[in-house]
Amino acid sequence: MNLLMTLKLLPIVVTWLVVYSYAGAPCSSDECDILQRDSRTVASSSLYRKALPNAPDGYTPKGQTCPVDRPSIRNGSTLSANETAWLERRRTVTTDAMIDFLGRLDFGSLNASSYIEQNAGNASALPNIGIATSGGGYRALMNGGGALQAFDSRTPNSSLPGHLGGILQSATYLAGLSGGSWLVGSLYLNNFTDVTSLRDSGTVWQFQNSIFDGPSHSFDFGISTVKYYSQLEDAVSGKSDAGYNASITDYWGRALAYQLINATEGGLSYTWSSIALSKDFQSAGMPMPIIVTDGRAPGQILVPDNATVFEFNPWEFGTFNLPLEAFVPLEFLASNFSAGTLPTGQQCVRGFDNAGFVMGTSSSLFNQAFLQINNTDGSVVKNSIEKILGAIGAANNDIAVYDPNPFYLYSNQSVYASSESLFLVDGGEDLQNIPLEPLLQPQRKVDMILALDSSADTTTEWPNGTAMVATYERSLSPLGQGNGLPFPPVPDQNTFVNLGLNNRPTFFGCNSSNVTGAAPLVVYLANAPYIYQSNVSTFDLEYNTTERDAIIENGYDVATLGNATIDSNWPICLGCAILSRSLERTNTPVPESCTACFQQYCWNGTTNSTDPGTYYPIYKLSQLHV
Numbered sequence: 001m002n003l004l005m006t007l008k009l010l011p012i013v014v015t016w017l018v019v020y021s022y023a024g025a026p027c028s029s030d031e032c033d034i035l036q037r038d039s040r041t042v043a044s045s046s047l048y049r050k051a052l053p054n055a056p057d058g059y060t061p062k063g064q065t066c067p068v069d070r071p072s073i074r075n076g077s078t079l080s081a082n083e084t085a086w087l088e089r090r091r092t093v094t095t096d097a098m099i100d101f102l103g104r105l106d107f108g109s110l111n112a113s114s115y116i117e118q119n120a121g122n123a124s125a126l127p128n129i130g131i132a133t134s135g136g137g138y139r140a141l142m143n144g145g146g147a148l149q150a151f152d153s154r155t156p157n158s159s160l161p162g163h164l165g166g167i168l169q170s171a172t173y174l175a176g177l178s179g180g181s182w183l184v185g186s187l188y189l190n191n192f193t194d195v196t197s198l199r200d201s202g203t204v205w206q207f208q209n210s211i212f213d214g215p216s217h218s219f220d221f222g223i224s225t226v227k228y229y230s231q232l233e234d235a236v237s238g239k240s241d242a243g244y245n246a247s248i249t250d251y252w253g254r255a256l257a258y259q260l261i262n263a264t265e266g267g268l269s270y271t272w273s274s275i276a277l278s279k280d281f282q283s284a285g286m287p288m289p290i291i292v293t294d295g296r297a298p299g300q301i302l303v304p305d306n307a308t309v310f311e312f313n314p315w316e317f318g319t320f321n322l323p324l325e326a327f328v329p330l331e332f333l334a335s336n337f338s339a340g341t342l343p344t345g346q347q348c349v350r351g352f353d354n355a356g357f358v359m360g361t362s363s364s365l366f367n368q369a370f371l372q373i374n375n376t377d378g379s380v381v382k383n384s385i386e387k388i389l390g391a392i393g394a395a396n397n398d399i400a401v402y403d404p405n406p407f408y409l410y411s412n413q414s415v416y417a418s419s420e421s422l423f424l425v426d427g428g429e430d431l432q433n434i435p436l437e438p439l440l441q442p443q444r445k446v447d448m449i450l451a452l453d454s455s456a457d458t459t460t461e462w463p464n465g466t467a468m469v470a471t472y473e474r475s476l477s478p479l480g481q482g483n484g485l486p487f488p489p490v491p492d493q494n495t496f497v498n499l500g501l502n503n504r505p506t507f508f509g510c511n512s513s514n515v516t517g518a519a520p521l522v523v524y525l526a527n528a529p530y531i532y533q534s535n536v537s538t539f540d541l542e543y544n545t546t547e548r549d550a551i552i553e554n555g556y557d558v559a560t561l562g563n564a565t566i567d568s569n570w571p572i573c574l575g576c577a578i579l580s581r582s583l584e585r586t587n588t589p590v591p592e593s594c595t596a597c598f599q600q601y602c603w604n605g606t607t608n609s610t611d612p613g614t615y616y617p618i619y620k621l622s623q624l625h626v
């Protein structure tokens with residue numbers, strides 16, 4: 001596997017006991033108290049403000065008595081009732097946020113904040129923003145994190161001229177894939193904290209401690225590397241002893257969680273579905289998070305372009321793609337569904353949707369790095385992984401096993417319904433490395449997408465539009481798994497490089513009359529060196545604090561064009577992109593300031609497909625010396 005050859009793993013340092021004070025309690029006394037109750041009670045409890053350690057038995061899924069309304073598989077041809085109800089609440093919140101953000105900008109003939117106010121009574125007239133953060137390991141987490149920091153009104157100084165604070169608050173959806181799922185997950189599992197807090201916490205985002213060492217130097221959660229590995233092993237063996245097939249992804253997801261979730265033992269009991277129980281999420285105080293993963297059909301090794309794209313949202317796991325088109329309530333993921341129902345006598349299993357496992361699933365490509373454990377501390381885990389490898393074969397080392405398969409016998413048309421296990425892999429394996437697909441579902445009515453691309457496409461590990469091309473091509477395939485989702489035309493990768501579309505923000509689909517269906521306007525923001533060479537290797541799993549902060553800051557500059565020092569009109573232009581489809585729907589004339597922006601930032605259909613040679617971008621601002 002040539003990926004292995006690109007591994008740039010730092011030698012494992014055996015680190016001995018630093019802190020021996022691990023308390024072992026998976027929840028605080030308040031939390032433990034509440035965990036005894038039914039999750040429905042939990043939802044209405046005022047104590048609950050954040051994602052929860054609400055799994056019944058740590059990492060081990062556990063069968064329990066079912067609610068009176070037994071869970072079942074839902075036909076995915078519509079949005080869930082939960083999402084529909086939530087969206088209504090979210091619209092009010094985003095309206096206020098857009099009034100704030102757009103109100104700071106001078107569009108000349110258009111007073112954008114009055115415009116939003118005037119149309120506030122008609123939510124479908126207003127802009128509907130989605131943000132998508134690509135895969136690319138820690139590079140994607142950090143670069144995408146810098147952009148989210150820039151979009152977040154909670155970031156200090158982000159409301160000053162030239163800054164973009166408030167776009168995150170204006171967004172309806174926030175999707176993450178692989179490394180991007182680490183970013184999204186880390187925010188939501190930590191009470192929708194902000195990137196600045198995660199960066200400065202001293203307890204999470206400690207990337208100087210590689211996943212091979214564990215949180216050995218963390219102030220609050222520090223444990224020895226030996227203890228760390230024994231916790232990984234205990235968690236995963238607990239799950240497999242209870243009868244659930246484990247995969248390397250279980251180890252990987254567990255390890256990852258120690259860096260992303262602000263709790264002891266990597267938040268052993270935190271579930272993804274608990275996001276839906278948090279009070280701030282229920283009152284729609286934040287965008288809806290979506291994590292993307294690809295299906296791998298039984299017997300398949302390579303994920304084809306027509307792969308089935310699955311999503312985890314706060315309520316459900318499943319796919320809109322035909323022919324499966326089905327969702328399961330996330331909370332009850334590993335219950336023994338058959339033909340869409342949970343037969344009488346079968347218990348409701350909870351705790352399978354462990355938050356680390358969900359992020360690990362979306363990033364299962366990194367299982368390969370985890371196979372490199374050599375240190376003696378990890379010998380138990382290493383042996384277990386070798387056993388798993390022996391059973392599944394090396395070619396399958398990137399799968400996450402979802403067994404029992406919730407969609408078993410649900411439909412007679414989908415290969416995914418024919419097998420008792422469901423295999424999922426890294427969301428980028430179909431080359432759609434930006435999680436756009438959930439945002440293109442027509443029922444979600446997203447009309448503007450901020451596509452943050454931290455892919456390593458070129459030999460020099462910068463993006464070259466490959467993810468955009470993959471989604472565009474999929475949108476063209478008539479019987480495609482993407483169900484012919486609307487997506488604006490994009491050019492080939494050579495054009496991306498030759499025209500610099502990957503080196504400055506580019507708008508696609510500006511002219512809605514030139515796109516099929518209701519395609520959104522897509523703002524493509526590719527990783528580029530503004531102040532730092534942020535093209536670090538995907539498989540570099542260790543970063544010192546200085547480098548981490550430099551890449552996050554570079555990401556801030558990617559999003560803001562160096563706080564508008566490169567183009568003072570940039571915030572207005574981004575505002576124009578946000579407003580564009582809405583102005584059309586309300587037949588409002590486009591202000592001249594926006595026409596000029598579209599002239600400057602929209603791809604106008606020009607191509608230059610000659611081979612550009614090796615791509616070496618130069619600094620766009622002065623280099624930051626670290």
Ligand SMILES: *[C@@H]1O[C@H](CO)[C@@H](O)[C@H](O)[C@H]1NC(C)=O
Binds near residue numbers: 075077325410411
């Ligand atoms: C889901 O609903 C769609 C639209 O009503 C229908 O065409 C499809 O057959 C349904 N799928 C299943 C598995 O029932």
Ligand SMILES: *[C@@H]1O[C@H](CO)[C@@H](O)[C@H](O)[C@H]1NC(C)=O
Binds near residue numbers: 082276277
């Ligand atoms: C989702 O909606 C169903 C009813 O449609 C409701 O019973 C359930 O509590 C909702 N889930 C959450 C987490 O809000």
Ligand SMILES: *[C@@H]1O[C@H](CO)[C@@H](O)[C@H](O)[C@H]1NC(C)=O
Binds near residue numbers: 049050191280
């Ligand atoms: C979660 O965040 C909200 C909003 O910032 C805050 O009011 C609340 O206290 C936080 N909850 C916890 C448990 O940290």
Ligand SMILES: *[C@@H]1O[C@H](CO)[C@@H](O)[C@H](O)[C@H]1NC(C)=O
Binds near residue numbers: 197201
């Ligand atoms: C991490 O948790 C501690 C308490 O357990 C809290 O004080 C701190 O603010 C949290 N940090 C983040 C970034 O959520």
Ligand SMILES: *[C@@H]1O[C@H](CO)[C@@H](O)[C@H](O)[C@H]1NC(C)=O
Binds near residue numbers: 304306307415481
């Ligand atoms: C993808 O296409 C191949 C070949 O056309 C087909 O055999 C396969 O069933 C398709 N995959 C899915 C998930 O539909």
Ligand SMILES: *[C@@H]1O[C@H](CO)[C@@H](O)[C@H](O)[C@H]1NC(C)=O
Binds near residue numbers: 009010011372374
């Ligand atoms: C483990 O050993 C192999 C073979 O000696 C080596 O290629 C690999 O880089 C080592 N892994 C780590 C994490 O040091």
Ligand SMILES: *[C@@H]1O[C@H](CO)[C@@H](O)[C@H](O)[C@H]1NC(C)=O
Binds near residue numbers: 456458
């Ligand atoms: C773009 O990236 C793809 C995928 O890595 C690669 O095959 C192709 O050669 C790249 N093209 C250019 C012009 O960088």
Ligand SMILES: *[C@@H]1O[C@H](CO)[C@@H](O)[C@H](O)[C@H]1NC(C)=O
Binds near residue numbers: 544546
């Ligand atoms: C941090 O990492 C960068 C990149 O590898 C390196 O240049 C720098 O010297 C390191 N700084 C410290 C303080 O270790």
Ligand SMILES: *[C@@H]1O[C@H](CO)[C@@H](O)[C@H](O)[C@H]1NC(C)=O
Binds near residue numbers: 553556557562563621
């Ligand atoms: C932009 O602002 C951020 C945050 O205020 C700062 O960290 C960064 O250095 C600024 N960038 C430039 C190019 O001024």
Ligand SMILES: *[C@@H]1O[C@H](CO)[C@@H](O)[C@H](O)[C@H]1NC(C)=O
Binds near residue numbers: 499604605606
């Ligand atoms: C389209 O953009 C290219 C540069 O990307 C420029 O050279 C060309 O003049 C533009 N064409 C039109 C019609 O504006």
Ligand SMILES: *[C@@H]1O[C@H](CO)[C@@H](O)[C@H](O)[C@H]1NC(C)=O
Binds near residue numbers: 511603
């Ligand atoms: C318009 O659409 C066609 C294909 O549908 C595409 O080739 C062309 O590049 C598009 N032009 C623009 C400006 O997007």
Ligand SMILES: *[C@@H]1O[C@H](CO)[C@@H](O)[C@H](O)[C@H]1NC(C)=O
Binds near residue numbers: 498608609610612
């Ligand atoms: C197309 O791109 C090539 C390679 O970057 C460049 O040398 C050439 O000048 C470009 N052609 C045009 C017409 O701009």
